[in-house]
Amino acid sequence: MLSSTVFTPDSASSFVRVIxxxxxxxxVNADDALEVGGAAALFGFDGQRMFALGSSESPVITRHVVTSDGRLEEDGELSLAGGGxxxxxxxxxxxxxxxxSPTKAYxxxxxxxxxxxxxPTEMTLDGAISxxxxxxxxxxxxxxxxxxxxxxxxFVPVRYRTVEESDAGIAAALVFEHATDSFVGVVEDDRCGDTVHVVEASDGTLYFGSGTLGATFYALQRPAGYPAPCVLRIEPGETEFDPDFYVSIPSLVGDRPAGRLVAGVDGNAYVLALxxxxxxxxxxxxxxxxxxxxxxxWRWWGIELGATTPGTQLESTPVASGAGWALHAGDLQLVTQIRYDEGRTTLLVPQADGSLRAGLDVAGVPYSIVRLQ
Known part of the structure; x- marks a missing residue:
């Protein structure tokens, strides 16, 4: 399932369709798609024939099922505004x-x-963690x-932003325990900032990478002394950043400012360099x-996840802006190459050889994808 939002000067509409x-x-255009007002995203547990949908126009999540003949049917709703x-x-x-799990989401x-x-099964609001x-x-x-x-x-990567719209230059992540629905605390590291991207390796290691905004602040040195974008890690069984691990992202891409860590196939990964x-x-x-x-x-570079080996510029991938994100569905990650002037987006698909290949060309801005049965 794919959801894509089309913006006009006065409004936004989203289109949901089976792909x-x-x-x-x-x-892919909006033909024969379910239309939803506002920006919308899909939420789901892989392998089911149901998904939930949330729109910017209300606090209500609606659940939908996909019938055997491919139709979408609404099957319950939940207001997130319940309980004040x-x-x-x-x-x-x-x-x-x-x-x-199919019965517990955040x-x-x-x-x-x-x-x-x-x-998501009973469509009930069961609590909140501050x-x-x-x-x-x-x-x-x-x-x-x-x-x-x-x-x-x-684990939730976060940034601390200043009121002047800059970044505080602190790597940080929120840690929760889901068995008890409790907030463990925030872990921090001052070796780099804007670590808003996280990738889980096959061995369970979590790699946190700076974003392209952090790379921009570093390039401009605003604020002065802003640290270089980097990759940090939290090892399996740990809940703190590893003090002995640090990878400078500029060192991987010819000393260019770079960020937005995206997972590839078989230990490959990507960053976007200015x-x-x-x-x-x-x-x-x-x-x-x-x-x-x-x-x-900005241009995409292929790197080895967690390594200090210099990366390779992906010459065949189009130049982009620093804006954008990855779509996640199970172990599949897709890079969004947004063409704002055309109102369309190309999904770039990681390949085993470390390249990115063009996939679907979608009308609007796709915010989500859910893998069904």
Whole structure:
């Protein structure tokens, strides 16, 4: 299942449809799709014929089933606003609605600083876990792209943002224990910042990587002394960053600012590097803070996950902006190559040789994908 949102100057609508293979290089439009108002995302537990849907227009999650002939039927709903939670929107990146099992899922909300516990089978709201104690004075906490359930714990990468829209330069992750639905605490590291991406290796090691915003702040040195983007890790059985492990991302890509760690196949991974030679003007003290991030001046590089070996620039992959994210469905990760000027997105599929191959070409901006039976 794929959900994609089409934006107009005054509104947004999302289209949900069954797709056979997101890696197929085909064109997908809104024809014969379920239309939903607002930005929408799909949440689900792999291998079932059901999924939940959350829209930015309300705090209500609706459950749908896919019939044997491929039709979508609504099959229950749940308001996340129950119990005075304060949650006003059911839209979240699906990586922030992790499923522990078919009967237990979370909804991570950094606005209200809580994790709602809900049952996707019974469609009930079963509790909430506050992480307000992770607040830092003068900073705003924002959750990353996705959370990972590993063993007894849930790990959520976060950034601490300043009120001036910059980043505090702190690597951080929230840690929860899902058996007791409790907040363990926040782990921090000052060796790099903006570690909003997390990848789980086949042995259970969690690798946390800086984002492209952090790479932009590093390139501009705003604030002064902002640390280089990096990869840190939390080893199996541990809940703290490994003090003996550090990989500088610029060292992998010819000393360029880079970030957005994405998993590939068989230990391969990818980062997005800022190629300043593609910018319209050199970086300077007058460069607007987000201008490099928004510019089409970023290129994908293939790297070995967790290694210090220099990476390889993927020459055949189109130039991109620093914006975008990965879509996750089971062990499948797809890179979104968004063409904002055209209102379309190409899904890039990791290959065994470390390359990225173009898959579906989708109308709008795809926020989620769920793997069904």
């Amino acid at each position: 056979e293979d997101p890696g197929t290089p085909a064109v 939670s304060g949650v006003a929107s059911a839209f979240r990146r699906p990586g922030l609605v992790p499923f522990v 909804f991570i909300d950094d606005v209200t600083k809580q994790v709602l516990v809900w049952n 992480f307000a104690s992770a607040d830092r004075e003068g900073l705003v906490i924002e959750v990353g792209e996705r959370a990972v359930v590993r063993g007894e714990h849930l 190629h300043t030679e593609l910018l319209e003007a050199p970086l300077s003290d007058e460069t607007e803070l987000y201008a490099p991030w928004e510019a089409s001046a």
